[in-house]
Amino acid sequence: MIVKRLTGLRKLALTMFLFACLYQVKGAVQDGESGEYLHRIRQIDLPLIEISTVDGVEPTCVFVQPPPGCMGNGITGNNYVPGRITITIKGQKVYDSGDYIKGERGMRIKIRGNSSAYPLKKPYKVKLSKKADLLLRGDDDFKDKEWLLLGNYQDTHTLQTVVGMKIGLMVGMEWQPAYCFAHVLLNGSYKGCYLLCEAVEKGRKRCDISDTGYLIENDAYWWNTEDVYLGQAENTVHEF
Secondary structure: OOOOOOOHHHHHHHHHHHHHHHHHHHHHHHOOOHHHHHHHHHHOOOOEEEEEEHHHOOOOOEEEOOOOOOOOOEEEOOOOEEEEEEEEEOOEEEEEOOOOEOOOEOEEEEEOOOHHHOOOOOOEEEEEEEEEOOOOOOOHHHOEEEEEEEOOOOOOOOOHHHHHHHHHHHOOOOOOOOEEEEEEEEOOEEEEEEEEEEOOOEOOOOEOOOOOOOOOOOOOOHHHOOOEEEEOOOOEEEEO
16 A cells, blocks of 8 residues: 555655655666666665656656736647556565556546646656556545646655645545555656645545536636636626
């Protein structure tokens, strides 16, 4: 089981271990030991996610600028690329989606986000063909098709997102995405340490809302979406 409830010294020990893992890998990468650092990653007690796309096609996107009067750099053309995803821990395979067959097995991956997609370390969204719990919690109710790989490029210590979610639970929010840290290889290229987490969506083990309920997002990038949004000034619903 990857996700655990940790308290006190166990939390501190896990955090220290994580940083040790990150610096170990960082040092190997800087030394240019391509084969050696991959070997080190496979020996670390942290999930290793390996994604291979069909024909080695890389997920791409097109950067777009906001129209006058709007804010935020966005992306478009971030189409899904089919492929396969596996997860190993210390060399032992714990999940394998299989090669991509639409609706049966495999997965699709695309670049997600807006301004967070601009750095070289891209965030990704993974959509499985068949539901699975990539966090390996041993409960079928956690199985889902949609998962996120957050690069947290602007976060030097890769902990700001985690702290934010923990604070959400502390102040009484009923749900926050479950997560774990993981190293990511895409088509054999090491992409870094990512946060593998649940997507924010309706679900009995995610946002447990009724069939007539809804999710509201404060979205600065409303100009770059086809979703319905609520205009604050007019207090009316608009659709693009």
